[in-house]
Amino acid sequence: MAEKTIKNIEGIVLRSTPYKESDAMVNVLSHDGLFSFLGRGVQKNISKNFASCQLLSKAKFSLVEQKNGGYALSESEVISLPDGKGDLTRLAIFSFLSEVSVKLISEEEAGQIYPWLCQTMDLLKEPGKEASSALIYLCHLLSVIGYGLEVNECVTCGKKTNIVGVSFRDGGFVCSDCASPSMKMTPRNLKILRFCFKCGLEDALRVSFEPKESLSLLKNLISYVEDFTGVKVRSLELL
Ligand SMILES: [Zn+2]
Numbered sequence: 001m002a003e004k005t006i007k008n009i010e011g012i013v014l015r016s017t018p019y020k021e022s023d024a025m026v027n028v029l030s031h032d033g034l035f036s037f038l039g040r041g042v043q044k045n046i047s048k049n050f051a052s053c054q055l056l057s058k059a060k061f062s063l064v065e066q067k068n069g070g071y072a073l074s075e076s077e078v079i080s081l082p083d084g085k086g087d088l089t090r091l092a093i094f095s096f097l098s099e100v101s102v103k104l105i106s107e108e109e110a111g112q113i114y115p116w117l118c119q120t121m122d123l124l125k126e127p128g129k130e131a132s133s134a135l136i137y138l139c140h141l142l143s144v145i146g147y148g149l150e151v152n153e154c155v156t157c158g159k160k161t162n163i164v165g166v167s168f169r170d171g172g173f174v175c176s177d178c179a180s181p182s183m184k185m186t187p188r189n190l191k192i193l194r195f196c197f198k199c200g201l202e203d204a205l206r207v208s209f210e211p212k213e214s215l216s217l218l219k220n221l222i223s224y225v226e227d228f229t230g231v232k233v234r235s236l237e238l239l
Contacts, residue, residue, distance in 0.1 A: 005065040009035055010079070012058045012117055014098050018043055026053050026073065028061065029101060029117060033110045037063050037071040052076035056094050056121060082121060089211075092238035093130045099235045100141060104225070109144050116140045119201050131214035131239075136204050138221055139196035147171070147228060151194040154178055163190060168224040189217060215239060 011030030019025050022043040028035045042053040052059035058079040063071035084091045097120065105113055116137055123133040142148050150172025153160045162176040165183035173190065174183055185193075192209055196217075199207075222233050 006074070007035075007063040007065070007071060008060065009063065010058075010060045011035065011114070012121065013053060013055055014101050016042070016053050016055060022047075024053060027102065029105070029110055029114055031111050031114050033107050034105070035061075035063070035071070037061070037073050038066070039073045042073065049073055049076045051081060052078045054081065055098055056082040058118065058121065080121065082124065085127070087127075089130055089239070090124070090127075092235060093124070093134050095235035095238065096134055096233070097137060099233055100138060103231045103233070104141060104145055104229070106145070112144045113141055115201060119204055123204065128211075129208045131211040131218065132207060132209045133204075135192075135209070135214040135218050135221075136196050136199065136207075138218060139193070142221065142225065143197060147225060148197055149173070149193065151197045166190070166193065166220075168220070168227070189213065193217060 009028065009030050009032065011028035013026055014029050015027040016039070017025045019038070022041050024039045024042050026037055026039045026042070028037075039049055039053045041047045042049045044050065051057060052061065053073070053076070060077045060079065061073055062075040064074045066072050082094055084094065097117070101113070101117065120133050120137040123129050139148070149166065153173065154163060154175035155167060155170045155172030156174055156178040159175045159177070163173045164176045165174050165179040165185045166172065167174045167179070167183050192213060195207065218239070219236065222236050226232060
């Protein structure tokens with residue numbers, strides 16, 4: 001008898017869709033791309049694989065190839081679990097992170113965004129960083145998928161001084177000569193946006209903006225994404 005192919009991956013669960021009675025189709029983001037597999041019985045909390053198949057769990061998964069070419073979960077080992085702390089804002093942020101990841105990331109881009117999702121989940125261990133972590137994640141996700149904003153100069157004329165706002169239509173900062181009144185933003189918001197698009201993994205640990213500031217910027221960015229991609233992000237309404 002031929003040996004069954006085993007695939008070992010480490011990743012974060014982006015979606016777990018109930019299937020039949022207690023099974024689920026599980027989608028995972030990893031360094032090596034996006035994976036999906038059938039988790040038998042994983043909806044039951046007595047399953048040894050229950051915890052690792054929860055939304056945003058980070059785990060090691062051992063997958064066995066099926067006759068139909070798909071994969072089924074054989075074993076798993078939890079690395080870390082998201083802690084909702086029974087808090088609705090945190091749960092809404094978790095849905096937001098998984099929704100934007102599922103809807104916007106393609107196979108080719110998955111490996112690039114994985115370290116950012118890992119970092120974001122680490123940041124979320126500290127309470128109070130929910131909205132700012134989500135904002136930093138979204139900015140990096142947008143850069144990876146080619147929708148990053150130009151935050152170094154005016155996107156219209158290239159001037160680096162007197163930046164006063166954002167033109168979402170043109171995809172970046174605009175100076176006082178090029179901005180229309182509706183594009184204007186506060187210097188503080190412009191500074192936050194610039195930081196979020198440019199920061200490295202380590203820098204992201206140092207900051208926390210006011211939840212209100214982060215949420216209003218998140219909303220701006222999401223309506224920009226929705227306009228350009230036609231994707232509708234529903235979880236933001238919960239925030
Ligand atoms: Zn300009």
